[in-house]
Amino acid sequence: MFSFIRRKLKYLRNRPKGPKDEFTYSFLSNNLRDNIHNIQSIFGNSADIVIRNFTFGKDSSYEGALVFVDGLVDNIFISRSILSPLSDWKDTLESKDNLIEFIEKQILQNPEVKRLSTYDDAISDCLNGNTILFVNDCDTCLSISTKGFEKRAVTEPQSEAVVRGPREGYTENIRTNTSLIRRKIKSPSLRIENYVIGEKSKTNVALIYLEDVVNPDVLKKLRSRLKRIKVDAIFESGVLEEYIEDSSFSPFATIAYSEKPDVTAANILEGRIAIVVDGTPFVITVPMLFIESFQSAEDYYGRNLYTYLIRIVRYVAYLIAVFGPAFYISLVNYHQGLIPTTLLVTIINAREGTSFPIIIEIIIMLFAFEIMREAGIRLPRPMGQAISIVGALIMGEAAVNAGLVGAPVVIVVAITAVASFLIPNQSETIPVLRIFVLILATFAGLFGLVIGLLAILIHLASLTSFGVPYFSGFTRYNQDSIIRTQLKSMTKRPEGIAKNNIVRRGSNMKNYSIKENEAEDRVGVQI
Amino acid sequence: MTIAETKISGRQFMYSIICFIQASAILNAFISNITYQESWLVVIFAFIIFIPSVFMYGALINRFKDKNLIQIIIQIFGPVLGRIISVIYLIFFLSITMFNITDLTDITKTSMLPTTPYIILVMMCILITAWAVRSGLRVLTIYSKMYVFLASFIIILSIIFLFNVIEIGNLFPIFSLPLKKYVQGIHILNAIPFGELVVFLLIAPNVQMNKKQTYKYFFLGASIGAFSFFLTVLRDISVLGETFGMFVFPSLVAFRLIRITEAITRIEILFIVILIILLIFKISILYYVTVITVSQIFNLKKYKNIVLSVGFFLMTAAIVLSANSIQHTLAAQNGAPFIWVTLQIIFPFILLLISLIFNIKSPKEESK
Amino acid sequence: MIVIGVIYLLIMIMDFYPIIKHKKVKHLIINLMFIIPGLIFLFLAAKGIIVKSWITIIWEFLKSLGISY
Structure with missing residues (x-):
């Protein structure tokens, strides 16, 4: 009776956190055969489930069974850390009740062992790569950590290459x-x-x-x-x-x-x-x-002054990537006065041979670019390069010669495309916004472009990320936004994110060269 | 009763006021053909006369914390009479929103897009402002600081670029017109850029500021706005001289004189784009106020459901209005200031007076 | 022109306000209150009928009283 309550309490304490699954939370039985049979029926005789029966102790008086998933565990480690200590133990215990405790505390040399009392826990541990040890006449089992599956080594990340900085990247584990x-x-x-x-x-x-x-x-x-x-x-x-x-x-x-x-x-x-x-x-x-x-x-790893430049380049590139085609279309269609006269003549000459309106030209080119980009990403690398050569050199040139698009459109789309690669984290937003602004600019020139800009700004201002305003960080807090200030003066964490502990580093780090020069001066005065 | 909103900061409130007046600066044609080269003088006088009104608004805000203009009216005059007066205010807000929309589309049409149909421009304008209004007051005013900097940048830059055309002599002679013209000019200025600040009485309850800050921010906002208005008028007069009164939008003409290089002929478009952004900001504030008024009159908890229908009404009304815009401009110049000023300055003053005499306060303060 | 709207609004307020309490109906009526005049305006604009603005009307009224510049 009491042992049942204790078990129940123990179960409640160890209940797994995940959602409820199809197996019922039933407790292990005292009988080894029953346990093994139940485990087998739950797994439905899956091919990769290994059940290893063995005997141990003095005169092989105790029976035991190991259950694990082949491929998730390290076989050599199992035989070395579980099977061989058990078979080396040639002794017997006075009572059978504390056998499992004895095994856990004295025989096994594995660093991570825990006792389980339900099928549910045993099975989820088993599927996570642990080995489950059942012993006869015991209503608990041991879950022994023996994870040892194939995994990729820590390598340099593919998507974020750096010139300077750590080269390790995450793996799948x-x-x-x-x-x-x-x-x-x-x-x-x-x-x-x-x-x-x-x-x-x-x-x-x-x-x-x-x-x-x-x-x-x-x-x-x-x-x-x-x-x-x-x-x-x-x-x-x-x-x-x-x-x-x-x-x-x-x-x-x-x-x-x-x-x-x-x-x-x-x-x-x-x-x-x-x-x-x-x-x-x-x-x-x-x-x-x-x-x-x-x-x-x-x-943060490079020279500070250079990051000023590179940050601004990124922002400008983002603006070009989103507004480039729209700006071009509004200039050519509505505000020719904003284009220098000689350039305007060139553009008109280039457009003479083409038959489509400019919006169709831009849409053709943008679409062709998206097709080539998608093809280049999915194909193996050597083939991807071939695609980009075909796309960039042959199709661009041929499209102009064939009179499908004008040369300026090719340039605009090319610049837009290259600019969008500068900000990989926003690469999914750029094409959507670009089309949106392009349509507005086609209807109403720069006025439409302004409307598009305001729409994007309004949307950005109303976005939140877990309650923190998404577009904040420009006004309230300028240590690391449009420009990255000196690391020494970057004393605070972003306000909305770290609410309680704002200060990140002391502000007593002055510019050393000035300090030392001052010291030298003082010495000079004393002399 | 109060419309649930996140509160904005006092500084944002100030920037919104500045931006609001700066947006009106492009419409200085209201006085240009009345007081001609002396308009800059009129701006100074008009602002000096307007200063007491600023403090009157501040006092009204402080006296009725957490209540906007419509709620104050309903509290003082009771539900029936109060609602009738509120409807008059509603019509007033609707009208000024509409006028600003027509102004915006007129500017866009004359300066950038002469062939685009009117309805597309109005529709785009309404859709964008409706989106802003639906996003709430925080989103509406969040960029006001940026707009103020942009506008100031434009004013300074245009003065620098126009430096070779500016002639100080254009500002004189002064005091050469009949007195009646000055009175009319001051009257119009008090109604159109300055008096329109009455709409901020509807925004004030959603602003976080104490009593001192209310006066400070309201006054600073109004005076900085007035100063940039003054600069704009000064620039336009000194550049255009006697022709100042002849144009519908003198600022556009002044911008047109900018020559950076010979190759680019229409650089003014870039300046106008920024002015358009400012005007859209002003329209969205007016639009927001209109919607708030409607929801207050009908005692609605949420205003978001009625934004689009009000927008539709504004759009169609603006289209109808544009059909006889000349007559409308004439009426707005000669007749409107009388009604405007009554609603903007005299009536709030009466409200303040009544509340002082009968010691009416917002119920929250009484309980304290 | 807006005079139509004004009268319309006044009638609506006096009539329906105390009676209708249901939220959705209220919103619907308020929305209609703006959409119907809007449609009328759109119709007028399409027909090319020029309507006097209420400001013009009041201005003429004020002018007849002698209050004008």
Whole structure:
């Protein structure tokens, strides 16, 4: 009776956090055969489930069974750390009750062992790569960590190459990824929270944040949104992103992603929360500000003055990428006076041979460009290069010669396309906004362009990312937005993100050369 | 009762006021053909006369914290009479919104897009402002600071570029016109750019500021706005001289004289684009106020559902209005100031007086 | 022209306000109150009928009283 209550309590304490699944929460029985039979029936004799029966103890008086999934575990490690110590033990115990406890505490040399009492726990652990040890006459089993599946090594990330800076990137393994972050921030206040999301996939998801810096409102919102997710599977952080973001209809992503641990670590230090999803090398961080898209890791590793320039180049490139074709169309169609006269003559000459109106020309070229880009991304790399050569050289030239489009349109579309590659984080918004502004400008020239600009601004101003205004950071807080100031004077964290702990570094670091010169002067005076 | 909104800061309120007046600066044609080269003098006098009204608005805001103009009217005059007066205000707000829309489309048509149909411009303008109004007051005013800087930048830049055309002699002689003209000019200025600040009485309850700040921000906003208005008029007169009174939009003509290089002939379009942004800001504020008034009169909790229908009404009305714009301009110049000033300055003053005499305050303060 | 709208508005307020309490009906009526005059205006504009603005009317009235510049 009491043991039942104790078991019940134990079960309640250890209840898994994920959503309820199809198997019932029934308890293990005392009989080894029954346990094995039940496990077999739950798995339905799947080919990759291995059940290894064995005997141990003095005169082989005890029976045991190991259950694991082939391919998820390290076989050599199992035989070395579980089977061989058990077979080496040639002794017997007075009572059978504490056999499992004895094995756990004295025989096994594995660093991570826990006792389970339900089928449900046993099965989920087994599927996560642990080995389950059943022993006869025991109503609990041991879950022994023996994970050892194939994984990719830490390599340089494909999507965010840097000239200077750390070259390690995330892998598909959640533990590796969390360890990469932990290695960057060795503070005890770094918290890692585990969630299991997906009724079928049981994907492990980890929240990583700094306890003393994080904005508690954002954390609360994120937790409740994660708990509300009820889906079959999460395979990529992008899927999770769509389930938890504020406005999924907006063209702007309100959640940032990165493949580099140093970027994530810097974001966590500013008070953001990183979400690591098992099975993908892309780690997402919330909340995100618009200006984050224009920051890159190298901005902080390179010379300060150069980053002034490169930031401004990025903003200008973004403007060109969105408004370039629209501006061209409004100039040529409505405001020819704004084009220098000689250039205007050239444009008119170039357009003489073409038959379509200019809007059709631009749409043809933009569409052709999107087709080629998509083809270039999906194909293997050597073929992708061939596609770009065909696209850029042959099609552009041929289209002009054939009189399909004018040469200036090719230039405008080309500049627009190249400019959009400068801001990879906003690459999904640019084509949408570009078409929107293009249509407005076709109808009403620069007036339409202004209307489009205002519409984008209004939309940006009304966006939030986990309650933090998305477009903030320009006015209230200028240490790291349009320009990156000197690291020494960048003393505060972004205001909306880290609510409580704003100061990030001391302000007593002056410009050393000046200080030392002053000291030299003083010495000179004394002499 | 109050419309649920996130509060904006006092500074944003100030920038909105500045921006509001700067947007009107392009419409200085209202006085250009009345007081000609002495308009700059009239601007100074008009603002000096307007200063007491600023403090009157401030006092009204402070006396009725958390209440906007319509709520004050309804509280003082009771539900029936108060609503009738509120409807008059509603018509007033509708009209000035409409006039600004027609002005915007006129400017756009004359300066940039002579062939585009009127209805497309009005429709675009209404859609964008409706979107802004639906997004709420915070979004509406968030860019006011940027707009103020843009407008100031434009004024300074245009003065620099026009430096070789400016002739100080154009500003004189002064005091050469009959007195009646000065009175009319001051009267119009008090009605059209300055008196329109009455709309901020409807925004004030959503602003976070204490009693001192109310006066400070309102006065600073009005005076900085008036100063840039003054600069604009000064620039236009000194550039255009005697022809100042002859144009519908003198600023456009002044911009047209800018020559940076010989190759680019129409650089003024870039300046006008920014002025258009300012005017759209002004229209969206007026539009917001109109919608708020409607929802107050009918005691609605949410105003978002009626934004589009009000916008549709404004659009059609603006189209009808544009058909006889000359007569309308004449009427607005000669008749409107009498009604405008009554609603903008005299009536709020009466409200303040009544509330002082009968000691009416907003109920929240009484309970404290 | 707007005079039509004014009278319309006044009638609407006096009539329906105390009676109708339901939120959706209220919104619908207010919306219609603006859309119907809007449609009338659109119709007038399409027909090319020039309507006097209420400001013009009041101005003429004021002028007859002698209050004008």
